[in-house]
Amino acid sequence: MKFKQVTLDNGLEVVAEVNPNAFSQSLGYFVKTGSRDETMDIAGVSHFLEHMVFKGTPRRTSVDVNRELDDLGSQSNAYTSEEQTVYYMSVLPDNQHPALDLLTDMMRPSLRDEDFQTEKQVILEEIAMYDDQPPYGAMERAMEEFFGEHPLATRVLGTKDSVSALSAEAMRQYHSERYAPNNLCLAAAGAVDFDALVSEVDKRTKHWTPSRVERTLHKPLTEPKQIQMIHPPATQQYTLEFSPGPGTMDPDRYVSRVLATILGDDSGSRLFWELVDKGLADAAVCYTYEFQDCGVFGLYLAGDPEQQQDNWELIQSIVSQSDSHPITERELELAQNKIAAGILLSAERPSNRLFSVGGAWVSRHRYETAAEVSEHYRSVSLEEVQKAFERLKARTAVRVSVGPDTAL
Amino acid sequence: MQQQVYQHTLPNGLTILGEPMPWLESVAFTLMFPGGTAREPHDRIGLAGMTLEMTQRGSGRWSSREVVEELDFLGVDRSSSVSSFYTSISMSAMARVLDTTFEVAAAMVREPHFPEDELEEVRQSALLELSSIEDDPAQKCFVELKRSRFAEPFGRSSLGSVSGIEAVSHEDCVAFHQAHAKPQGAVLSIAGRFDWQDFLKLVDRYLGSWSGGPATDLGDVEPRIGSIHIPHDSQQTHIALAYDSVAYQHPEYYRGRGIVGILSDGMSSRLFTEVREKRGLVYAISASSHSLKNCGSVLCYAGTTSGRAQETLDVTMETIRSISQGIESGELSRLKSRTRTSLVMEQESSASRSSQLAYDWITLGRTTTRQEVLSEIEQLTSENLIEHFQKHPPKRWTLVTIGPEPLEFQDEV
Numbered sequence: 001m002k003f004k005q006v007t008l009d010n011g012l013e014v015v016a017e018v019n020p021n022a023f024s025q026s027l028g029y030f031v032k033t034g035s036r037d038e039t040m041d042i043a044g045v046s047h048f049l050e051h052m053v054f055k056g057t058p059r060r061t062s063v064d065v066n067r068e069l070d071d072l073g074s075q076s077n078a079y080t081s082e083e084q085t086v087y088y089m090s091v092l093p094d095n096q097h098p099a100l101d102l103l104t105d106m107m108r109p110s111l112r113d114e115d116f117q118t119e120k121q122v123i124l125e126e127i128a129m130y131d132d133q134p135p136y137g138a139m140e141r142a143m144e145e146f147f148g149e150h151p152l153a154t155r156v157l158g159t160k161d162s163v164s165a166l167s168a169e170a171m172r173q174y175h176s177e178r179y180a181p182n183n184l185c186l187a188a189a190g191a192v193d194f195d196a197l198v199s200e201v202d203k204r205t206k207h208w209t210p211s212r213v214e215r216t217l218h219k220p221l222t223e224p225k226q227i228q229m230i231h232p233p234a235t236q237q238y239t240l241e242f243s244p245g246p247g248t249m250d251p252d253r254y255v256s257r258v259l260a261t262i263l264g265d266d267s268g269s270r271l272f273w274e275l276v277d278k279g280l281a282d283a284a285v286c287y288t289y290e291f292q293d294c295g296v297f298g299l300y301l302a303g304d305p306e307q308q309q310d311n312w313e314l315i316q317s318i319v320s321q322s323d324s325h326p327i328t329e330r331e332l333e334l335a336q337n338k339i340a341a342g343i344l345l346s347a348e349r350p351s352n353r354l355f356s357v358g359g360a361w362v363s364r365h366r367y368e369t370a371a372e373v374s375e376h377y378r379s380v381s382l383e384e385v386q387k388a389f390e391r392l393k394a395r396t397a398v399r400v401s402v403g404p405d406t407a408l
Numbered sequence: 409m410q411q412q413v414y415q416h417t418l419p420n421g422l423t424i425l426g427e428p429m430p431w432l433e434s435v436a437f438t439l440m441f442p443g444g445t446a447r448e449p450h451d452r453i454g455l456a457g458m459t460l461e462m463t464q465r466g467s468g469r470w471s472s473r474e475v476v477e478e479l480d481f482l483g484v485d486r487s488s489s490v491s492s493f494y495t496s497i498s499m500s501a502m503a504r505v506l507d508t509t510f511e512v513a514a515a516m517v518r519e520p521h522f523p524e525d526e527l528e529e530v531r532q533s534a535l536l537e538l539s540s541i542e543d544d545p546a547q548k549c550f551v552e553l554k555r556s557r558f559a560e561p562f563g564r565s566s567l568g569s570v571s572g573i574e575a576v577s578h579e580d581c582v583a584f585h586q587a588h589a590k591p592q593g594a595v596l597s598i599a600g601r602f603d604w605q606d607f608l609k610l611v612d613r614y615l616g617s618w619s620g621g622p623a624t625d626l627g628d629v630e631p632r633i634g635s636i637h638i639p640h641d642s643q644q645t646h647i648a649l650a651y652d653s654v655a656y657q658h659p660e661y662y663r664g665r666g667i668v669g670i671l672s673d674g675m676s677s678r679l680f681t682e683v684r685e686k687r688g689l690v691y692a693i694s695a696s697s698h699s700l701k702n703c704g705s706v707l708c709y710a711g712t713t714s715g716r717a718q719e720t721l722d723v724t725m726e727t728i729r730s731i732s733q734g735i736e737s738g739e740l741s742r743l744k745s746r747t748r749t750s751l752v753m754e755q756e757s758s759a760s761r762s763s764q765l766a767y768d769w770i771t772l773g774r775t776t777t778r779q780e781v782l783s784e785i786e787q788l789t790s791e792n793l794i795e796h797f798q799k800h801p802p803k804r805w806t807l808v809t810i811g812p813e814p815l816e817f818q819d820e821v
Binding site for chain 1: 542674677745
C-alpha cells in the first residue's frame with residue numbers, strides 16, 4: 001500500500017492509495033463545494049448540479065454518459081453534502097483510462113436548458129420523497145435552527161421554491177466558479193496505475209483555468225431553542241438535539257466519537273441498554289457530524305409519541321451523569337475495539353478506501369492509513385473522554401421534535 | 409477468477425461450506441436454519457423475529473449484556489434476520505477472533521437462555537419496529553406487496569402483526585426455537601481468511617452434538633393477483649408492482665434475471681431511462697428478481713407525486729412490455745460487462761461471499777462458482793432473451809399503492 005500525491009499546474013490535486021494486489025480500483029472527483037457555498041437565492045444548486053453532471057457534455061449526450069458508465073461495468077454514483085460534491089466509480093483496473101476520460105469529461109457538463117427543466121422535476125420528486133419522511137424534515141429544521149445565519153444552515157436539497165426558481169444560467173455561473181481545477185481533487189484507491197493517471201488527467205485538464213474560490217469559515221452562534229413541528233400523518237415521534245462538537249480539523253473529534261459510541265451507539269451503549277433494549281424507544285442514539293470550521297454532537301430519539309416526554313427526560317439524565325456514572329475503562333475499551341474493527345473491516349474494499357483517502361485529503365490535506373486512524377481512536381484516554389462527557393452538561397442545545405401532535 | 413469451495417456434511421445433517429479468500433484479513437460466516445415466518449402459527453405472526461431476538465439475550469456462558477459486550481470486544485460486525493423460510497445469523501470479523509466469535513453464534517442456536525423477564529421488552533421493541541414502517545411508505549409498500557402477492561403463510565412480514573406480537577408467550581418462543589433450530593436443512597457457510605480443517609474442528613466442537621430432524625415441507629407458493637390501495641396523506645404515491653418470472657432454481661433463471669438487468673441495472677437501464685431520464689417522473693425506480701421457493705417474481709418500485717402517479721404506472725408497465733419488441737446489442741453487452749465486474753469485485757468481500765454460498769445452498773441445494781455464473785451470462789443473446797420473454801411474459805400482476813388516490817390498473821397480458 002503506497003500513498004501518492006501530485007498537484008497539477010492548474011491546481012488540480014491528484015491523490016491515490018495504491019494497492020497493486022487489489023481486484024479493482026475506485027476513482028472519484030471530490031469537488032470542494034456544497035450547500036454551505038450557496039447563497040439563499042440559489043439554495044440547492046450544488047445538489048441539482050450534481051444531477052446535471054450526468055446529463056451530457058460537449059462530447060457526450062446524457063444517454064452516452066449513462067451507457068458508458070454501464071459499459072465500464074462500473075458501480076458509480078455521486079452525492080452532495082454541505083461541503084463536498086463527489087462523483088465516483090469502481091472499475092476493473094483495465095478500465096482506468098476510459099473511466100478517467102468519462103469522469104473527467106463529466107466535470108465539464110453542457111448544462112443544456114432542456115435537460116435542466118426535465119431534471120428539475122426529478123429534484124422536486126426527491127424533495128417530495130423526503131418531505132413525506134418526518135425524521136428527515138426534523139433533521140433539516142435542526143440544521144437551520146442550529147446554524148442560524150451560518151452558511152451550514154442551507155438545505156442540501158434546497159426547497160421546493162428555491163429549486164423551482166433556479167435558472168440554468170445561475171447554475172452555469174456557479175459551476176464555472178466552483179468546478180475550477182484548484183477546487184477539485186481526483187482521488188483513487190486500489191489497483192491504480194498512478195503515473196498513467198496523472199499524465200492522463202494532466203493532458204485532459206490542461207486547458208482548465210483556476211479561479212478564486214473562497215469559503216466563509218467561522219463558528220456558528222448557536223442560541224438554545226426548542227422547536228415543535230407537527231406532521232399529522234406521522235405515527236412515531238422524532239426528536240433531535242444538536243449541540244456544538246469538534247470539526248474535521250479538531251483532534252478532539254476522536255474523543256467526541258468515542259464518547260458518542262459509549263453513550264449512544266445503536267448497540268451496546270448506555271442509551272441502547274436503558275431505552276432500546278428495554279423496548280422503551282425504537283431508536284435512541286448519539287452521533288457526531290464534522291464540518292471544516294465546527295461540528296455537531298447529536299442526540300436522536302424515535303418512538304411512541306405518548307412515551308416521548310419520559311424517554312427524552314431519561315436521555316437527558318443519562319447524558320448528564322458524568323459525576324454519578326463516569327465513563328469506565330471497560331466502556332472505553334469496548335468502544336475503541338468496535339470503532340477500530342469497523343475501520344479495518346471496511347478498509348478491505350477500495351470503494352470504501354476512496355472516501356477515506358479523498359475525504360481526509362480534501363478536509364485536512366493529509367493521508368491517513370486505516371491503521372493510523374484506528375490508532376487515533378485507540379489512543380483516546382479515559383480522562384479525555386470523561387472530560388468531554390463532563391462538558392456535555394453545559395452544552396448549548398437546539399432541539400427539534402416532529403410527530404402527529406405536540407407530544408414534546 | 410480461481411475459486412475453491414469446500415463442502416462437508418456433519419453426521420447430524422448440518423451442511424458446511426467454505427470458500428477461502430486468503431488475500432483478505434477478515435472472515436465471515438452465515439448460519440441459516442429453517443425457522444422462517446411461514447412456520448409461525450397463524451395467530452402468532454411475529455414469533456420468528458421475537459424468538460430470534462430472545463436467542464440473542466443471553467446464551468451459553470454469556471448473559472444478555474455479556475453477549476453484546478463480547479462481540480463488541482472482538483470487533484464483530486453482525487446481523488440477523490428472518491425470511492419466509494429461514495432464520496439467519498451472520499457475523500464478520502478479523503480472522504484472529506474467529507474461534508470465540510463462532511462460539512458466541514453457536515451458543516445462540518444451541519444454548520439460548522430465553523430470559524423470561526425480558527420477553528415484555530422484546531415485545532415492546534417488536535411493536536415499535538412494526539409501527540415505524542408507517543412513517544416509511546416506500547418500505548411499507550413492499551411489505552404490503554409481499555403480503556398481498558404471496559398470501560398466507562408465505563407473504564408474512566418478519567415485522568409481524570400487532571395481534572400476533574401481543575399473543576406471543578415465553579413458551580411460544582422456546583417451542584418455536586426447539587422445533588426449528590435444527591441441523592437438518594440448516595447450512596453454515598464461511599468465507600475469507602480461515603483454515604478449513606481448523607474450522608471443521610471448531611464446528612464439530614460447538615455444533616457436532618446438535619440434533620434434530622428435517623423441516624416439514626410447506627408446499628408450493630402460488631402468487632395472488634390484483635390491486636390494493638392504502639390511503640395515506642403524503643405528497644408522493646408509492647407504487648409497488650409484481651409479476652411472474654422464473655425462480656432462482658429454474659434452468660432459465662439467468663435469462664429472466666438478464667431481462668430484469670436490462671430493465672433496471674445501471675443508469676442506462678430501460679426503466680431509469682424512460683421513467684426518470686426522459687420524463688422526469690420519479691427520483692426512485694427499480695426492479696429486481698425475487699424467488700420464494702418455486703415462485704419467481706419481478707418486484708418493481710416507483711415513487712412519484714400523486715398527480716403523475718398514473719402516468720408513472722402506465723409508462724413503467726409499458727416499458728416492461730417493450731422487451732418483446734427487441735433488445736439492442738448494446739444493452740446486452742452492458743449487462744455482461746456489469747456482471748463480469750461485479751463477479752470480480754465479489755472477491756473483495758468475505759461477508760457477501762458467505763451469504764451467497766448459504767443462499768445458493770438453501771435455494772439450489774448446491775453452490776455456484778463465478779465461472780458458472782459468468783458462462784450463463786456469456787450465453788445470453790438478444791434472441792434467447794426474447795424467446796424467454798415470450799415463453800414467460802409478465803403476467804399475474806399484483807399492485808400495491810400508498811398515497812392520496814388509487815390508480816387505474818388493468819391486470820392483463
